[in-house]
Amino acid sequence: MKVRVFDTTLRDGEQTPGISLSPDQKLSIAKKLDDLGVDAIEAGFPVISKGEQNAIKMITQANLKSEICGLARTNKKDIDAAVDSGLNYIHTFIATSDIHLEYKLKMTREQALEKAIEAVEYGKSRGLQVEFSAEDATRTDREFLKKVFGEVAKAGADRIDIPDTVGYSTPEYISQITKDAVDATHLPISVHCHNDFGLAVANALAGIHAGAECAHVTINGIGERAGNASLEEFVMALQCLPYGEKYETNINSKLLYDASRFVSKIVGIQVQPNKAIVGENAFGHESGIHTHGVLSNPLTYEPISPELVGRKRWLQVGKHAGIHGMNAMLDEYGIKPTQEQAKEILEKVKSLGDQGKQVTDVELLSIASDILKEQGVKRIVQLTGFSVSTGIGTMPYAFVKLNIDGQELSATDYGVGPVDAALNAIQKVTGKIAEVRIKDYGLASISGGSTALCEVTIRVEDAQGNHVSAKSIGEDIVTTSVQAVIAGINRLMLKKMLKEKQIGN
Known part of the structure; x- marks a missing residue:
């Protein structure tokens, strides 16, 4: 069964407290969603501002493969704003639960139903594809909800x-009302x-199992309060979990991580490390039992x-580490201890x-060098010049000069602060030379006082997804940050060079 993915990152996702996207930012995210393969993009809520209308116009004119939808309340003003934005598909809604009717809308059930029918009929008269939502459906009287769905279906x-x-809702209840909606309308749900x-x-999956054909989702699960159903979790659960059916x-799953990072950077909300699928720790292992198992068979x-x-x-060493995982990490740098x-x-x-310290890749290599009585791992990148203003x-801006394997390179850049500018x-x-991301x-x-020492821990990644962690300690935050990053980049580039050498042999 083909499941339709309706992405509302640009509408419900933008309603996350603290997020506000410019038209250009919205367009860039829409293009990323289109590349990902979403079936529909809810581009925004046209009536709320001129900027919102401009953003939606830019998206509708971008010749994307995805359908482009806009949100509208059940009134002519909202629907006309959607048409004026170049949309031919609207998502119109009105609340149907008694608590919303009494305290928000000050309407009776009959008045709300009448508004819903009028909006659907008007939207169709304007030549639009109309998707109707009964806001707060899961707290709506079940018989009234069925009636609303049946009547708007008759309205077109x-x-x-x-x-x-x-x-x-619970998965059990969402299943029940999904079946109600299917029976009452015989429309796609x-x-x-x-x-x-x-x-x-879990609720979105339950709805699909009960007969729904589509789920509204957002990248990284962003949205109001605790957020929405996460696109990446929903899609991979459908694709990989054993359901029978x-x-x-249409999602290209190999682009999920890239889309997650792209949206996270633009909206300014970091993905929690332990988040499923796209969190930094989702495929990281430290425990000796786990690393031994994964190295034998990842499953x-x-x-x-x-x-x-x-x-x-990626593997991490620490108090839970085992010898197999540690040796596998050292082997990536060409180090083979007895x-x-x-x-x-x-x-x-x-x-x-045991001292509560995180052991970075750089520290592991330093310990190994001491015990193996080696002079240390080759430094490919040398910091030869550095200043900030x-x-x-x-x-704030920073100037950096690096010697990378004998080649002198320099750059100046700006940032929100001196550390950001330097990085x-x-x-x-x-x-x-190489795509390296922090x-x-x-x-x-x-330590305390005017000469306090700071500790900077970083993780860098290359275009192939290889990770390296590093740590530096010093008095100056900016200099210490630069030293940590250079140490991490050194190990990352060394790892890459060793792999290329092995392939060449």
Whole structure:
């Protein structure tokens, strides 16, 4: 069965507190969603502002493959604004629960039903495809909900949507009212689930299993309050979990991670590390039992291959680490300790972990170099020049000069602060040699007073998804940050060069 993916990142996702997107930002996200393969993009709520209308016009004129939809309340003004924005598809809604009718709309059930019918008829008279939503459906009287759906179907609605507006439903109940909607309308049914109780994806899946053909979702699950059903979790659950019936979507799953990072950067909301599918830890392993199993057969501790969603597996050392995982990490840098040396390295790693410290890749290599009596791992990248400038009324900027394997390169860039400017400049330089991105940045103070030491921990990633973590300690935050990043980039580029050499041989 083919399941339709209706993405509302640009409408419900933008209603996340603190998010406000410009027309250009909306267009860039719409193009990314189109590349991903979503069937429909809810581009916004046309009536709310001129900027919103301009954004929607830009998207409707971009010749995207996805259908473009706009939100409208059940009144002529909203529907006309959608038409004026170049839309031929609207998602119109009115609340149907008694609590909304009494306290928000000040309407009777009959008045709300009349408004719903009028909106659908008017939308059809304007030549629009109309999807009708009964807002707060899961808290609406069940018999009245069936009546509303039946009447708007008679009025000409093309699709029906069941919104779990405050995430109040259970999978069992969403299944029941989905079947009601199918029986009452014989139209394609969508489900729009919120995550207030952490059940958005489970409820969306239950709706599909009960006969719905479409789910409203957002990238990274962003949205009002606790958010919406996450596109990436919903799609991969349909694709990979054993349901009996085979479900398919038009989503290119290998682009999920890239789309997640793209949206996260634009909206300014970081994805939690332990989030399913796209969280940084989703395919990371530290426990010795887990790393041993994964190295033998990834399916022992991974339900899907990370490459399926555009990811790569990564290993971390710490107090839970085992010798197999640690040796696998060292092998990526061409380091092959004896059994006794490996035990000694692991003992020092666990000692650091017992102190509550995160052991980065760079620290692991330093410990290994000490025990193997080597002079250290080759440094491909050398920092040869660096300065920053900041002040009131001026945007901070940084100058960085690097020697990368004998080649002198430099760049200047700006940022929201001196650290951001320095890291942007480094990324501009390394982009000429290798696509290196800074994924995580952590800052902690490890001493007090005017000469306090700070500790910077970073994680960098290349275009192939390889990760390296590094740490640096110093008095100056900017300099310490630069040193940590350079250390991480060194190890990442060394890892890449060793892999290329192995392939060449």
